[in-house]
Amino acid sequence: MDEIKLFAPATIANLSCGFDVLGVCLDHIGDEMIIRKSRTKGIRIIEITGADLPMDTKQNVAGVAGLALLDQFHTEIGFEIRIHKKIKAGSGLGSSAASAAGAVFGINELLGRPFSSADLIPFAMEGERLASGTAHADNVAPALLGGFALIRSYAPLDIIKINAPQALFATVIHPQIEVRTADARSVLRENIPLGKAVIQCGNIAGLISGLYTEDYGLIGRSLHDEIVEPLRSILIPGFEKLKMAALDNGALGSGISGSGPSVFALSKGIETAKNVAVAISNIYTEMQLPFEVHVSGINPAGIKIIS
Amino acid sequence: MDEIKLFAPATIANLSCGFDVLGVCLDHIGDEMIIRKSRTKGIRIIEITGADLPMDTKQNVAGVAGLALLDQFHTEIGFEIRIHKKIKAGSGLGSSAASAAGAVFGINELLGRPFSSADLIPFAMEGERLASGTAHADNVAPALLGGFALIRSYAPLDIIKINAPQALFATVIHPQIEVRTADARSVLRENIPLGKAVIQCGNIAGLISGLYTEDYGLIGRSLHDEIVEPLRSILIPGFEKLKMAALDNGALGSGISGSGPSVFALSKGIETAKNVAVAISNIYTEMQLPFEVHVSGINPAGIKIIS
Structure with a gap:
């Protein structure tokens, strides 16, 4: 070869x-x-x-x-x-x-x-x-x-x-703005309350449990972040609206992809993931903000050989 | 009835x-x-x-x-x-x-x-x-x-x-001293570094993963605590020696049970758990500290009806 x-x-x-x-x-x-x-x-x-x-x-x-x-x-x-x-x-x-x-x-x-x-x-x-x-x-x-x-x-x-559980699908929307990684890092705080760390530990443990047991409800209940999201989301236009629209349209959870500005939602079933895509696209259309939106299954094996 | x-x-x-x-x-x-x-x-x-x-x-x-x-x-x-x-x-x-x-x-x-x-x-x-x-x-x-x-x-x-994975056994040793819950709470700090919270999240996620996949090695690698143990262990006589003895004798991990003063170790197999019990008992015997030690399987169903 x-x-x-x-x-x-x-x-x-x-x-x-x-x-x-x-x-x-x-x-x-x-x-x-x-x-x-x-x-x-x-x-x-x-x-x-x-x-x-x-x-x-x-x-x-x-x-x-x-x-x-x-x-x-x-x-x-x-x-x-x-x-x-x-x-x-x-x-x-x-x-x-x-x-x-x-x-x-x-x-x-x-x-x-x-x-x-x-x-x-x-x-x-x-x-x-x-x-x-x-x-x-x-x-x-x-x-x-x-x-x-x-x-x-x-x-x-x-x-x-x-x-990944079989029926898990992702919706991601990418507003065509730039968030510099340095800015995304600089809004973070060096110290956080112990209580918030405990909440985060409970949620990541719940998410891992939900992935193994294919418990979509638990996956959704666990997709929270009280540490980073409140600080970083201010850099993403309309973040709260996007998240509310995603959840209102059946997403299990929604948050910032990486350090942004893309926003993701996870859903059970491709139909829900598509509905979420429409709903969050409407938010950015109304805001007259250029964007790209994607619906994707979870890739089970990573990089693929095309030929 | x-x-x-x-x-x-x-x-x-x-x-x-x-x-x-x-x-x-x-x-x-x-x-x-x-x-x-x-x-x-x-x-x-x-x-x-x-x-x-x-x-x-x-x-x-x-x-x-x-x-x-x-x-x-x-x-x-x-x-x-x-x-x-x-x-x-x-x-x-x-x-x-x-x-x-x-x-x-x-x-x-x-x-x-x-x-x-x-x-x-x-x-x-x-x-x-x-x-x-x-x-x-x-x-x-x-x-x-x-x-x-x-x-x-x-x-x-x-x-x-x-x-719990089938072969998981606990060893617990209880030094006959009193640690007041108020003291165990008061040594904690209200704020912790974000980096330590991330480490804790990685470990609790690893532990949950290890429990589902019965990966004893992963369970052991995940049993760390850089947040609370360094503060609370000073209230427990000989803590570091106990922990080292447990790990040296094959325990997957060891730490503080609840807010102390008991110290636990988890092991794969009852023989290892018993060896750990002997090793940590020797530490307290040498220190002339009265103690109780227990080896136990994980109870799969909780409270049992005796009659």
Whole structure:
């Protein structure tokens, strides 16, 4: 195999009570990447469409993630990467993670799969370090593993894949505004009340329980965040209206995707997820705010080989 | 049925990363209670052995919990309660919870079971309010439901039972010292770093995942608490030595039971749990500190009817 064409999926990190520990992989939103072997050692980004991103390997998240892999697996083979971005950078849908995860997945396949998908996570995290300054795993892990990925610990890295209940669907809406990650970080407080931490622990524990038992009601009751959402949602126009519309139209829960500005809702059944999409789209249409909206199943296996 | 004899089990609350949200029911440690119908309305505590506790119904946790039930179910029948305490008050093993849960369970049985076990939890919580000033559920819920009980939320009350993996065993050691609940509360800090809350969320999520998947390694890796244990453990003599001895002898994890002074360890297999009991007993023997030690399976169903 000299060339591989991939679907590199979007992901929702944080998921309300899952702040900094949980992410989920989407099925119908993602980039296309083509990775080809070359005789020249190293990695070259030879084409990017759909986004204005650096072509310099060391300035590109896919390049940096790939180099991190090659740093641990010596080969004379080189790689050329083409990226067709569909996930908007800065959307809060794991755009950089998709590129980083796709690069290491593709290179690993072309090398005959020396690493497991789980092994690839730390390499992809180096792409995140370049993109945001922090080597976080809550987008790259679900992109590589599929389903829900729980980051139990960073030191040592300990990631648990949790399968999604069959009927769970996501709706995401992306207002075409920019929220800088630095701003999304700066609104957070260094200290929080112990009581709020206990509430968050109860909810993340309830969400995990609901995922294993396919208890959609429990999933919905657990999708709350009293720590980060109240601070970050002020950066997202119409957030409360979107959330109310989602819940009023049957969503199990709704919150900020990643650090925003995209807003997600989880629903039982695709029909509900579509109704939620219509309802929240109407909010932004009324506000005359440009947006993109997506309805997606949960991607059970992560990155897909197209050909 | 005019009389019922019960086993009212001890419980471990908090369980490291499960601070204020998780408890587990034990099998081999518990009180005996005998509840009998009487012609005189109301509740009378007619015998208590093994502890010096108030006989006045309104000053006794079993009495108060029973009255809370009778407040919601009008009957001309009265009840007499005998309590044979085996769980030491102030041990951190849910002594008050056992009495409160046993009283409401027994009265409910004698009334023909108008309430489910889950319905009984709020009544039993009133006993906890009398005992500690807070109507907490993390001992009464596992005592009534068995297994692990997750308190997802108090407002509204939302409790999820999680079955314990088959081979999980608890070792608990109770140093014969008094830690006042007020002291155990006063060492806590009102605010905690957001980063520590995230670590706690990762661990409680990992623990819940490990319980569902019977992944003993994950259960062990998740049993950490960087928030409460560092503050409360200073009230428990030799805590670090006990914990190290437990882990060195194969325990999956170890921490403070409830608000102390008992220390628990969870192990895979009864042999390991027994080895841990020997090892931690040696620590207190060397320190010349009187103690009681118990090895117990996880009680899958909570309160048991003896006759």
